[in-house]
Amino acid sequence: MSKTTIIPLIPGQIDIVTSKGEYNFQEVMDDFPNAETIFVTTYNISARRNELIHSLGEATEHAEVRIITNIPARHDQYFGNAPRERASQSIERYTQRLDPSNNENLATSFNFSNHSKVIMTENIAYIGSANFSDESDQSRETGFLVRGQDLVKVISENLLPILIDEGIPYFGSMLDDKKILLSFLLSRLEGAASVIRDGLFTFVGHPFEDQEVYNIHDPFLGSSDLEGLLEVLDEIEGELDNEFREVAGLEDLADLIDIDSINVIRALCDYDTQFMNLQILIRLSMHQIYYLNRWFITKT
The missing domain is CATH 3.30.870.10 (Endonuclease Chain A)
Structure with missing residues (x-):
């Protein structure tokens, strides 16, 4: 009703x-x-x-x-x-x-x-x-x-x-279409990065939790998180190859994108075991540092 x-x-x-x-x-x-x-x-x-x-x-x-x-x-x-x-x-x-x-x-x-x-x-x-x-x-x-x-x-x-x-x-121009599209993809890229960051880091501090640190107790990096990042990178690279150099005002844009860095990220994400192994290694290392610090504090 x-x-x-x-x-x-x-x-x-x-x-x-x-x-x-x-x-x-x-x-x-x-x-x-x-x-x-x-x-x-x-x-x-x-x-x-x-x-x-x-x-x-x-x-x-x-x-x-x-x-x-x-x-x-x-x-x-x-x-x-x-x-x-x-x-x-x-x-x-x-x-x-x-x-x-x-x-x-x-x-x-x-x-x-x-x-x-x-x-x-x-x-x-x-x-x-x-x-x-x-x-x-x-x-x-x-x-x-x-x-x-x-x-x-x-x-x-x-x-x-x-x-x-x-x-x-x-305003309805081709340049506007591409500017809106790139801004949209950038927003999605920031979102994918935030998902990964939220899974691996947390905030600590007293009285305010304002210090970002690696989450040694419960870090998480799922394959879907990596797939989301890869998907946006693929879309960005695909759009750069799709008429961007022919749009007045965007001729030099593709040269500003670091394709080598995109390829490095893609290579890491394609073999998620590298990320997972790295995550395990970081977690073990952080645990060792944590307990080493605790040991040091108790001894001093």
Whole structure:
């Protein structure tokens, strides 16, 4: 059963809104026909459904519309099966749906570290858990509604510049397509590296755990972690061989990529026993150092 509950915090100004079966930000969408400016930042948009994107398209007839979005890499439905084609297919789908080249009142940016959800006009703002996605009405979502131009202006002047500055503007050109794709692959590479790092290292220290050290007690490096890293490296190398030198503005980019280092990493990952043996060796060595230090402390 569709239900939205409004919990006033400051009546007429700030409310908590929680819903399931309806858009958590419906009141903001209701203001789209009256708006002069519309801002949306979301982790993702719908891959196939068009209701919300269509509402933004209609609003550009009378309002300046800006949307900032991520491109979720972890959802299989956004990608094909071939690893090297996966990122470019996802980028292409998103850029086609948000292409501003035929609409002067639409500004599109991508931010691959974005997980913020803000939907607002100059009159009302929603900040909460719901993506600007047609599927968001299927989940329990909760957020804040901020009403009134004075309060919304505070958000617009202080929060929006941070979100906008972190985004990569998209104008529909081949150069933009490749910039977005490379940024996307870099984000995935950072993610793969973080997974490996999180498995092998931990944080210690007192009173704050702010020192990163090798996890001598429970290090972990799985084959899937290495496969994830290899996959991104393959995609990067594949894209560098795919028309990059022919794109104006990117002619020298391939020369900046250290292919030798990629090949070294690939060689290590291809024989994961090398990594596993190295992990075991490091673990044994760290244990020896740990107990040697304990022995030294007790003797002194």
